[in-house]
Amino acid sequence: MKFIFKHLIFAFIYIISLNLIHAGEGIWLPLLLKGMNEQEMQSLGMKMSAEDIYSVNKGSLKDAIAQFGGCTSEVISTQGLLLTNHHCGYGYIQNLSSVENNYLKDGFWAKNKAEEKYCAGLTAMFISRIEDLTTSVLQGVNSQMKESERRAIIEKNIQTILPTIKKQKHEDAFIRSFFNGNQYFAFITITYKDIRLVGTPPESIGKFGSDTDNWVWPRHTGDFSIFRIYAGADNLPADYSPTNKPFTPKHSLPINMTGVNDGDFTMVFGFPGRTNEYLNREGVRQIVEVQNPIRIALRDKTLKILDKHMRADVKTKIQYSAQYATIANAWKKWIGENQGIKFTKGLDKKQNQDVEFTKRVNSNPNFSMYKNILSQLDHHYKESENFNAAKDYYAETFQRNIQIYNFYSIVKKLITSNEKKGVKEFETLRNNYAIDIDGYYQDYQEKIEEEIFANLLQIFYEGCPKELIFPKLKTELSAINLDYFKYTNSLFQSSNFVNADKMKSFLKLEINEMKKALEDDQLWLFYEKMNEFIISDILEKSSQHDEAISDLRRVHMEALMNVFPERKFYPDANSTLRVTYGQVEGFSPKDGACYNSKTYLDGVIEKYIPGDYEFDVPKKLLELYNKKDYGRYAENGKIPLAFIASNHTTGGNSGSPAIDAYGNLIGLNFDRVWEGTMSDINYDRSICRNIMVDARYILFIVDKFAGAGHLIDEMKLVYPKKKKKK
Numbered sequence: 001m002k003f004i005f006k007h008l009i010f011a012f013i014y015i016i017s018l019n020l021i022h023a024g025e026g027i028w029l030p031l032l033l034k035g036m037n038e039q040e041m042q043s044l045g046m047k048m049s050a051e052d053i054y055s056v057n058k059g060s061l062k063d064a065i066a067q068f069g070g071c072t073s074e075v076i077s078t079q080g081l082l083l084t085n086h087h088c089g090y091g092y093i094q095n096l097s098s099v100e101n102n103y104l105k106d107g108f109w110a111k112n113k114a115e116e117k118y119c120a121g122l123t124a125m126f127i128s129r130i131e132d133l134t135t136s137v138l139q140g141v142n143s144q145m146k147e148s149e150r151r152a153i154i155e156k157n158i159q160t161i162l163p164t165i166k167k168q169k170h171e172d173a174f175i176r177s178f179f180n181g182n183q184y185f186a187f188i189t190i191t192y193k194d195i196r197l198v199g200t201p202p203e204s205i206g207k208f209g210s211d212t213d214n215w216v217w218p219r220h221t222g223d224f225s226i227f228r229i230y231a232g233a234d235n236l237p238a239d240y241s242p243t244n245k246p247f248t249p250k251h252s253l254p255i256n257m258t259g260v261n262d263g264d265f266t267m268v269f270g271f272p273g274r275t276n277e278y279l280n281r282e283g284v285r286q287i288v289e290v291q292n293p294i295r296i297a298l299r300d301k302t303l304k305i306l307d308k309h310m311r312a313d314v315k316t317k318i319q320y321s322a323q324y325a326t327i328a329n330a331w332k333k334w335i336g337e338n339q340g341i342k343f344t345k346g347l348d349k350k351q352n353q354d355v356e357f358t359k360r361v362n363s364n365p366n367f368s369m370y371k372n373i374l375s376q377l378d379h380h381y382k383e384s385e386n387f388n389a390a391k392d393y394y395a396e397t398f399q400r401n402i403q404i405y406n407f408y409s410i411v412k413k414l415i416t417s418n419e420k421k422g423v424k425e426f427e428t429l430r431n432n433y434a435i436d437i438d439g440y441y442q443d444y445q446e447k448i449e450e451e452i453f454a455n456l457l458q459i460f461y462e463g464c465p466k467e468l469i470f471p472k473l474k475t476e477l478s479a480i481n482l483d484y485f486k487y488t489n490s491l492f493q494s495s496n497f498v499n500a501d502k503m504k505s506f507l508k509l510e511i512n513e514m515k516k517a518l519e520d521d522q523l524w525l526f527y528e529k530m531n532e533f534i535i536s537d538i539l540e541k542s543s544q545h546d547e548a549i550s551d552l553r554r555v556h557m558e559a560l561m562n563v564f565p566e567r568k569f570y571p572d573a574n575s576t577l578r579v580t581y582g583q584v585e586g587f588s589p590k591d592g593a594c595y596n597s598k599t600y601l602d603g604v605i606e607k608y609i610p611g612d613y614e615f616d617v618p619k620k621l622l623e624l625y626n627k628k629d630y631g632r633y634a635e636n637g638k639i640p641l642a643f644i645a646s647n648h649t650t651g652g653n654s655g656s657p658a659i660d661a662y663g664n665l666i667g668l669n670f671d672r673v674w675e676g677t678m679s680d681i682n683y684d685r686s687i688c689r690n691i692m693v694d695a696r697y698i699l700f701i702v703d704k705f706a707g708a709g710h711l712i713d714e715m716k717l718v719y720p721k722k723k724k725k726k
């Protein structure tokens, strides 16, 4: 009896652990859920069918999801109210702000529809339909042909098929490759163009914790903002017009007011940008051991310099905060990625997969064509390693971490416009730049840029493979005994575009005078020579390896799918609509430590530092907290703030809805935990978690903090029965 019992327990643990291994990982195509995922999703607690999530016959969840710039957003009322992250709306909120009306600092709430503010350039793209076009796109292609031939046929097929895709006048279509070129799907889309800002909390809520807390759990950021879609009288996309009407969606998400508990099913529906889950060991090694350290080192230096200046001066702080946040976001992600790969022994895991792959290929004559893939991949990765290192060195040193490169690019565009389109075009462009020029230099200081340039130049020069440093730089630096500061200073001193005044004078010149002025512009000459070299000696020489790698990765992907028939494969993220799902759960970031899955408003108060630029708290929020004036948004007397779950998300999933078992909104995705940012190259359920704002915190802020209860009235609040706590 005891014996049987023991076995039962073992079987049970085994089933549970299998379950744990499979759920969580995967970025799935909505139209394939029925065959691939429905059963598993339901076994995790989902009460919907695949057809409720994606349907072409009826309104389904997908009709509430829209791409919003590089982010995701969702419709949460029958009047087109659109929810996304604060950091996704940031640029638009910033554009609408002025010194007198600083919506970033103070927040903004339209009291009625007339006060909602049009955001020029902002669009919301819905997916009407997805179609598998693999057979027709790959028509005429075979495995014997050269890769260049294959590509030409595919390109031609796509051009022929695209116009034949059935769509309405207001719809567009694009075709995208999946599984590294093994499958092709078409996306038929509807894009709305009149989007207006409805409300945003102040940064002290929407960006609470800022860079210090970015990528970090436990988290207390109310990272949301609210927009509204407007449409023409026919409810179809229309250019901005005051007579446009609030959009009536095919579906809008009801809001779950009872929240989540550990183990609850969750799914995230949105537009994840890019992952690389099927790299072999060498592919991951190169990212972790070569590329990430270069990028991290250069950004380390930049951030230290910026921080020093931003702390010393308030104006600098304001000017550079967006630049700082952008540089710091990827920097911190790469650090977390490397730590996570190490912590989960990611390279060993990849190695084991490669070994198993080779074993199966070698023992099955049907797979003989796959015999050399891994060795060929490794060969090309090794051959391209120095090139890739140099690409990162150049991009990080001379382009991404400094703004001066943007001004070089302006000058380059002017010169090229004259060459390509003639002097008329040149003059129009020049005059346009002249009008905006103060704006371009608004968040820029010459001295700071020069300091960064000189410091990064040294790291570049000491680290970049010697043969890939362009000759002009070598000669000139050697001539002054590698005095990086003197060298940088000479570049800046002679340049026409290092500050707004010089650029203004420069923009008054006619084309011939401009060209003359550039003859002595050392910074211009530096960038010109640098770019020539990058094209001729880096890009052209590495392209054979890059192309070989991309072709080999296609075959490798095909091979993986054939060689591991027991595995379920999902295509890497490529900015198309996807579903990921998992369960609410905490995690153990290291031996002896454990994180809960939920945070509360109480944590904001714990982190509160009066007057601090990251951890200040608005007075009104403190008052609500002190009075426990929580309305209907509390859970056991506390305001729920954020939670984590094992949904496989990535950049682009920001603003995606977190959806419960029934299809209600329970949260708003905005980040991942630092320990698990390696999920882009090696998802591991043990530590990969996505971070969501609890929907009730959003409603609490809208209603109690902002007094915008009329928005709540538009929404549909639901109270699904809560499972008893275990």
Ligand code: ARG
Pocket (backbone or CB within 6 Å): 087, 210, 211, 214, 215, 325, 326, 329, 651, 654, 670, 671, 672
């Ligand atoms: N880490 C999140 C993402 O990758 C949020 C970034 C915005 N927040 C920030 N402090 N930079 O986009």
Ligand code: ASP
Pocket (backbone or CB within 6 Å): 071, 649, 650, 651, 652, 653, 654, 655, 670, 671, 672
């Ligand atoms: N914060 C990211 C975004 O903006 C999401 C992530 O990388 O997890 O899309």
